[in-house]
Structures are given as structure tokens and as C-alpha cells.
Amino acid sequence: MNKKRSEDASIREDTSSVATNSETALRDKVRKTRGVVWRSLLVPLLATVTAFAIGGLVIIATDESVYEAFQDGIGRGIVQVFIVIGRAYGTFFTGAFGNPAQIVEALFSGNAAQIRRAVYPITETLRISTPYIFAGLAVALGFQGGLFNIGAEGQYFVGGLVCVFAGYSITGLPQIIHLPLALLAGVAGGALWGAIPGYLKGKTGAHEVITTIMMNYIAYRLAEFMLDVGGPMARGDGRPVSPEIQLSAYLPQFFPNRVDLRVNAGIFLALGVAWVVWWLLYRTTVGYEIRTVGKNPDAARYAGISVPRVMVITMALSGALAGLSAATDILGVLHFMPNSFFSGYGFDAIALALLGNSHPAGVVLASLLFGAIGAGARNMQGMAHVPIDITSILQGLIIVFIAAPAIIRALYRMREPEEDEELALARG
Amino acid sequence: MTVAQVTPRSQRRARTMGIFFCLVSLSILLLFMPSTQPGQTTTFAFTERSSNALGIADMVFRTRVGLYLMALVAIFAGGWQLTKGFERVNVVLGLVVGAFVLAFLAWAARGQSMNMTGMIKSSLLRAIPITLAALSGVMCERCGVVNIGIEGMMLSGAFFAALFGSITDSAWLGLLAAMIGGGLMAALLAVLAIRYKVNQIIAGTAINILATGLTSYFSSRYLQKYAELNNPATFSPIPLPGLSKIPIVGPALFNHTLLVYLTLILVVVIQIMLYYTRWGLRTRAVGEHPRAADTLGVNVFLTRYVNVISGGLIAGLGGAYLVLSSVARFDELMTAGKGFIGLAAMIFGKWNPVGALGSSLIFGFADALQTKLAILAVPIPSQFLLMAPYLVTIVALAGVVGRSRTPAADGVPYEKS
Numbered sequence: 011m012n013k014k015r016s017e018d019a020s021i022r023e024d025t026s027s028v029a030t031n032s033e034t035a036l037r038d039k040v041r042k043t044r045g046v047v048w049r050s051l052l053v054p055l056l057a058t059v060t061a062f063a064i065g066g067l068v069i070i071a072t073d074e075s076v077y078e079a080f081q082d083g084i085g086r087g088i089v090q091v092f093i094v095i096g097r098a099y100g101t102f103f104t105g106a107f108g109n110p111a112q113i114v115e116a117l118f119s120g121n122a123a124q125i126r127r128a129v130y131p132i133t134e135t136l137r138i139s140t141p142y143i144f145a146g147l148a149v150a151l152g153f154q155g156g157l158f159n160i161g162a163e164g165q166y167f168v169g170g171l172v173c174v175f176a177g178y179s180i181t182g183l184p185q186i187i188h189l190p191l192a193l194l195a196g197v198a199g200g201a202l203w204g205a206i207p208g209y210l211k212g213k214t215g216a217h218e219v220i221t222t223i224m225m226n227y228i229a230y231r232l233a234e235f236m237l238d239v240g241g242p243m244a245r246g247d248g249r250p251v252s253p254e255i256q257l258s259a260y261l262p263q264f265f266p267n268r269v270d271l272r273v274n275a276g277i278f279l280a281l282g283v284a285w286v287v288w289w290l291l292y293r294t295t296v297g298y299e300i301r302t303v304g305k306n307p308d309a310a311r312y313a314g315i316s317v318p319r320v321m322v323i324t325m326a327l328s329g330a331l332a333g334l335s336a337a338t339d340i341l342g343v344l345h346f347m348p349n350s351f352f353s354g355y356g357f358d359a360i361a362l363a364l365l366g367n368s369h370p371a372g373v374v375l376a377s378l379l380f381g382a383i384g385a386g387a388r389n390m391q392g393m394a395h396v397p398i399d400i401t402s403i404l405q406g407l408i409i410v411f412i413a414a415p416a417i418i419r420a421l422y423r424m425r426e427p428e429e430d431e432e433l434a435l436a437r438g
Numbered sequence: 439m440t441v442a443q444v445t446p447r448s449q450r451r452a453r454t455m456g457i458f459f460c461l462v463s464l465s466i467l468l469l470f471m472p473s474t475q476p477g478q479t480t481t482f483a484f485t486e487r488s489s490n491a492l493g494i495a496d497m498v499f500r501t502r503v504g505l506y507l508m509a510l511v512a513i514f515a516g517g518w519q520l521t522k523g524f525e526r527v528n529v530v531l532g533l534v535v536g537a538f539v540l541a542f543l544a545w546a547a548r549g550q551s552m553n554m555t556g557m558i559k560s561s562l563l564r565a566i567p568i569t570l571a572a573l574s575g576v577m578c579e580r581c582g583v584v585n586i587g588i589e590g591m592m593l594s595g596a597f598f599a600a601l602f603g604s605i606t607d608s609a610w611l612g613l614l615a616a617m618i619g620g621g622l623m624a625a626l627l628a629v630l631a632i633r634y635k636v637n638q639i640i641a642g643t644a645i646n647i648l649a650t651g652l653t654s655y656f657s658s659r660y661l662q663k664y665a666e667l668n669n670p671a672t673f674s675p676i677p678l679p680g681l682s683k684i685p686i687v688g689p690a691l692f693n694h695t696l697l698v699y700l701t702l703i704l705v706v707v708i709q710i711m712l713y714y715t716r717w718g719l720r721t722r723a724v725g726e727h728p729r730a731a732d733t734l735g736v737n738v739f740l741t742r743y744v745n746v747i748s749g750g751l752i753a754g755l756g757g758a759y760l761v762l763s764s765v766a767r768f769d770e771l772m773t774a775g776k777g778f779i780g781l782a783a784m785i786f787g788k789w790n791p792v793g794a795l796g797s798s799l800i801f802g803f804a805d806a807l808q809t810k811l812a813i814l815a816v817p818i819p820s821q822f823l824l825m826a827p828y829l830v831t832i833v834a835l836a837g838v839v840g841r842s843r844t845p846a847a848d849g850v851p852y853e854k855s
Contacts, residue, residue: 072659158639160586216835217844219586219639220785223778224828235821360643397658399770402651409644410626414634 204329624750
């Protein structure tokens, strides 16, 4: 306020310096914005680094070779600590991104098989990230609308059921029709499963956290019933899985002839949908209504927005995204639906939405991070024998540190942020 | 009910309720009657072979007669509700639903025998961990801290119970360790929610993920490798002298492990403390209007810390129950969503300990019923029965029972001005 008044005064004093004045103001603003962007990335970055540091301590503390080495002498022990942590995070890195030297060498050699082997880790990271992006967007969209969608898991299952049904039961269609149809089926299943809690919340005020949890359990049972041996959608060969989908419903693979390289067009679809969600939220009336209801439902009602209608739309869209997550898993990777409970996407999706600050771009980055953690941890388990459950420890710690940036600031002696820089988290 | 209170809304609700009762009656006749033979009988047994309770004769009745009786109860309730209206319609609702369940049991056990004592007992046992989870939720939410990390707290409790129960070979020390395990997770929630003012649902989610990761990691590093670390001492049932000899309810309710009694006592104690003690008044004040409580000299932060950590201790108890009174070992993700169901039971029970116990019993009953029906070879896929309690919760939340009211300051961090 004061600053503005003095600026006004200076303008009045000397009209000739107006141009330069506004120029420096603009430059100031740009610098400030850059600072904000940088700092909003700094906290997640430091949170990730800190989580990995603590994860490293857990790995060292639970490794017996470290204790044995310390019995031989402190020097041996310290060396062993570095060996253990180096091996663990070394295999983690190569599992997530591949070995840089190998990749370069493969690219120069031009040998296709060698290149495929070298890029395999990256393809796995992208493959795992794909459903994460959709699921994360699902929860993020709910957050934007002030709704806490804990039911991405159930929406995933129902979307998957409908999608796989469309995938295997329809025959004789060309891919250009069948594939979009199967994707839409997944969307419809998820949207329906999401819209029910949205309707109940809007109409009766039933808390969406509870109804979506309940819908999750109903979805598990439904999937179990459908796919159980002898169930309506079971394959009929004694295994509790659905039949294989038609080839015409496959999402195009990057490496069509390689079964192990599972990355597919789903990743592009995910990026496209992320952009669509951004556009919807920030450039359309519906998005504006969703965000308004999310910020203040009373104000929204006063402004003439039908809050129940927006709640149904929000939850249906959220469910649709969760359904897409199942659709890409089924059409792109599995090509059938297994009867296994707890895909785990529901909770990871919450973490992703938080990590990405409920912004589509943030969710994409967070999903890539989680995809890398997933691929890396798998390799770490195989090569360094560190239990894969370390991923949950890392993810949990990352959420804690991002949700409580004050801890990170205290750890790294950062200064307090200005008011407007605080992360604006969605209401619970 | 005076005339002034009759609003169109409540009138509509009363009519819906009456029609619902009639539909229940109709569905008893349409769903169960056609597949029942005229001469068939159902046996409800009331004795447990292993118990030392006084014997009571089995109840044998013609299945059709039982079904007609229950349909009659429901249609009478419906008719009365539509014409005259009940004062306390929720009680009647409970009765009608009870009649439907009894009719269902009579139909499911037609031509066979069903042990009702065993049914009650098994429902109670399955309800205990859910009750403890719900109590943990009540403790936290009544003072304004949303706790969706109950699942994680229970999981840590279960892990600690197995580990320390095995190392010390004492169920008591296992129990203590479990409470500490749950309490530690709750302390983390408290610090995040109260000191750092983190969104409480986020903090709870972080705790669930963290607890899942930590317990699974340490389990696969140690418990799976060294079997002696996952073989805890357990509590054995203590029949209450005299009470356990009462027919029907004796073996069902008074022959349990210590943890079961402890849970039931906790329900009563928390109920009384919440409504009749200074602590309870302060807790509720902090949960409803922290600023007012603060003005009157109540330490909002301290109250919240104490309550959240006690909630964690109780959740830890729930984890201990799973390990020390039922399976005697820790398995990864063994809580299997009981923390979340407890959360639903808490809301269903309107943030009230006794209500939470009641709704936990409904969940426990559905769970027990499903295993029972599998034995009776009922032609309903068990998955649909397992869905029933969740459907009931949704229907109940959506308005049959009425809107439940959250503590006003639930989930809102307190900022001292």
C-alpha cells in the first residue's frame, strides 16, 4: 500500500521517468514470479531429497552386513555403509532411468536390441507413470471442487470392468472405432461410480469421504463377483480373470513386437488429458464453477451456481479420470482384467494430487516421480534385496515434508515465505 | 409431535418411511416365501458345544410361519406409520430391519440348523477392532482433529504387538507396545495437524502410507526371516464367573479375552467422560468452537494433543486385538480396511461412543453372517452379502437416519490470535 502510494507520488513528480519506472517494475515482477516458481519447486525438491536421505538411513540401519562390518572396525563399517547405500540407490537409479553410459553406448552402436535393453528402465518409468497421471488428476480435480475423492480405487475397478467388457465382447470393429469405444467405456464406468457419491453429497449432504470408501468396498466385491471362477465375466479356464481383449482394442505400443517394453500410447493420452483438465479448470465456465464451489460453496450458491449439480459434475469427471487410469492399464498393458484387490492407486493418487498441489502440471510431474520410484524400487529389490515397501516409506515422507514445508524450512534454514506464496491446498 | 413441527420435509420423510416398511414386508413374502416348502422347519440353536453355560432347548419352527410373522410385523409398522405415525420412527426402523434380518436367517437356515449364540459371539468378535477404530476417531474428531490415519495407527499397533509380544513372550507387554506404536503415529498426526497446521486429511493419508511402508518393510526384513519374531504370546478367554453360565448370552458375551471386555468398558467410560466430566466438556468445546474455549481459558493445543494421542493409543489397541486375540501373528496389511470401516461406524454412530459400538456391531454381524451363509450353502453369491453393510451405510448416510452433524471445528487448524 505504502509502496504503491510512493510510486504514485514519484510518477506525479516526474512524468518523464514513467517509462523507465514501469520497466523496472515489470522487471521486478518477472524476477519475483521467477522466484516464486523457483521456490515452489524448491520445497518439493528438498522434500524428495530429504525423504530419500531418511530412506537411505532406514536401508543402512536394516542391513546386517553393516553391523558385521562395524564389528571388524569403524573404518570397515563406514566403508560398508557407503557400499550398501551406493548399491541400493545405484540400482534404484538404473532401474528408474537406465545406465547413462549404457544408453550412450547403445545409441552410438546403433544396435536395436542394445538400445531396447538400455532404454527399458525409462519405458518402465513411463509405463508406471501413465495410470498415476490419470488417478492423480482424478483426485486433484476433486480437490479443486472441494471434494475429497478417496474412491479413485473403486472407480478404477468399475471403469476397468466396463472397459474390459467392451474390449473383449465386441468383435469385428476396426481399431479406430473399437479403441475409443473401450476407452469411453472405462470413462463411463468410472464416471458413474464417481457420480453416485457426488449426487448423494449434493442432494443429502452425505459425506463423500465415507460414501466413496463404501463405494470402494462395493466395487471390490462387484469385481470379485464378476471375475471369480464361474462368474459372469470370468475367462472360464479356472482362473479368476477376464478374457483377453480383442487386438482391435489395444492401445498402440511403442515397440509392438517386444512384450517386455510395455510403454504405449497411454502416456500421450495422459499428457493430453492433463492439458484438457487444465483447460477445463482454468478456461471454461464449468471449471470456474468447480473451483468456486471448491473455494466457497456458500458464495457459489449466492452467485447462482447450483452447488449439487457442480458436485455431481466434479465427482463424475473425477471418476471418469480414475476409469481412464484403469482403461490404459487394461488396453495398454495387461490386456485383461485380473481379480486382485487393492490396486493401490486410490491412495497413491491422493499423494500425487497433494504433491502436484492439485494442479494438472504438478500432478504430471509428481506422477513421473512416483513412476520412477516404482520402477527404481523394483530394480532395487531385485538387485540389492531392499524390500519394495521402501516406496511407501519414501512416498509417505515426501507427503509429510511437502504438506508441512515448515519442517523443510527449519531443516535447511530457509526464510519464511511471504503470505501469497503459501501453497494453497484444497479443503478437506 | 405438535402441529408447528410438521414441515413438508418431515412429512415426506415420514411417508417414505411408511412405504419403506411396507416394501420390507412385501420383499419378505416375494424373496423368501416362493423357495420355502410348506412343511419345512428352521432350527435356531442356542447352545455352544464347548461352553459350560446352562442348556436351553433349540427353537424349532415352521419356516413359513416365521416368515409370515415377520412380514406381518413389517406391514403393521408400515400401516401404523402411514396412518397414525410413530413418535420415534428410528426405533421402529431398527425393529423392521431386525424383522427382515430374522426372516432372512429363518429362510437361509430352512431345513437346517443355525447357531444363534455362535452368530452373536462371532458378530461381537468381528465388531471389536471396528469399535476400537471408531472410538479412536471419536476421541480425535470430538476435539476437532480429523483422523483418517486410524488404519495406519492400527497397523503399527499390530506390528508392535507381534514384535514385542514375541520378544518378551508376554501378551501384556505386547499390548503395551501396540498402544505405544499407535500412540507414536498419532503423535506424528498431532504434531503435523496442530503444530504445523497441515491439512488433517493429508496428514492422515501420509500416516497411512508411511505406516503401511514401515510395517511391511520391517516385516519382510525381519518377521518373515526370523519366525520367532512373529510368534507372540496371546490372551486366552476369561469366562466371567456366573455371567458366562447364563443361557444364550453367557457364552456369546461373557467368555472372551481381556481385550473384548476392555473395549466394552472403554465405550462406556468414554461415553460418560465425554458428556459428564470436565474433560469431556472441554473436548467438545474445543471441537465445536475453539476460540470460545480458548477465551474461557481452555488450552486448545494441549486438549488436542492429549485427545489425538489417546486416540492413537486406542487405535493401537485395535491393532493389538487383531494380533493378540485372534491370529497370533502379524501379516502385511492385516488391518484390511478396518480403520476406514471404523471411521464409517463413527459417522454412522454420530460421533458418539455408544453409537459407534452399535454401528460396529452391524458391520460385525454382516461379516459373521457371510461366513455362516457360506456354510449353509445359500444360493446368494457371498460377494453381495459382503456388500450389504456398505450399502446400508450409504443409504443410512443419505438420509434414512438423518443428517449426521460433524463437530463444527472438525478439520480446522486452530490459530491462536
